[in-house]
Amino acid sequence: MQFLRKREGGSIAAVAERLGTSRRTVERYLAGKLKKPQKRLQAALVEETEPEWQPQVRAQAREQASTSRGVMVEVTAYFGFTCTGSSDDGRERQITTDISPTCVKQILQLQEVGATEEELHPVVAEARTES
Numbered sequence: 511m512q513f514l515r516k517r518e519g520g521s522i523a524a525v526a527e528r529l530g531t532s533r534r535t536v537e538r539y540l541a542g543k544l545k546k547p548q549k550r551l552q553a554a555l556v557e558e559t560e561p562e563w564q565p566q567v568r569a570q571a572r573e574q575a576s577t578s579r580g581v582m583v584e585v586t587a588y589f590g591f592t593c594t595g596s597s598d599d600g601r602e603r604q605i606t607t608d609i610s611p612t613c614v615k616q617i618l619q620l621q622e623v624g625a626t627e628e629e630l631h632p633v634v635a636e637a638r639t640e641s
Contacts, residue, residue, distance in 0.1 A: 528554075530550070530551075575611065576611050576615035576618055580611045581609050582606055584605070585605050585638070587605055588602055607638045607641050608641050610640065610641060
């Protein structure tokens with residue numbers, strides 16, 4: 511709740527009003543006396559905080575994926591022969607592959623400039639081949 515205090519310029523009364531609770535309740539949370547909010551307050555906290563923290567979480571995950579971790583990509587592929595009656599008839603398979611941070615960085619940059627899924631397919635295919 512510290513970030514809400516900062517966001518409202520330090521006014522506990524303003525935070526309490528936005529959350530639809532009492533000033534005293536906000537003070538108890540800030541002091542650490544209360545830990546688990548009631549359902550109504552929990553929903554209000556999520557509504558107030560999500561617009562701020564979600565972009566930060568996404569940015570952090572993108573940074574980790576493009577510098578140190580990479581990502582796992584799962585694709586559906588069709589393997590087999592077209593020979594009728596053979597036990598080698600084609601089948602769909604799920605393939606999971608690690609994608610290197612370098613390739614992830616390229617994919618994320620393309621997404622940021624508005625690349626479509628069709629435009630990303632060859633890049634992801636190349637990344638899978640490389641791995």
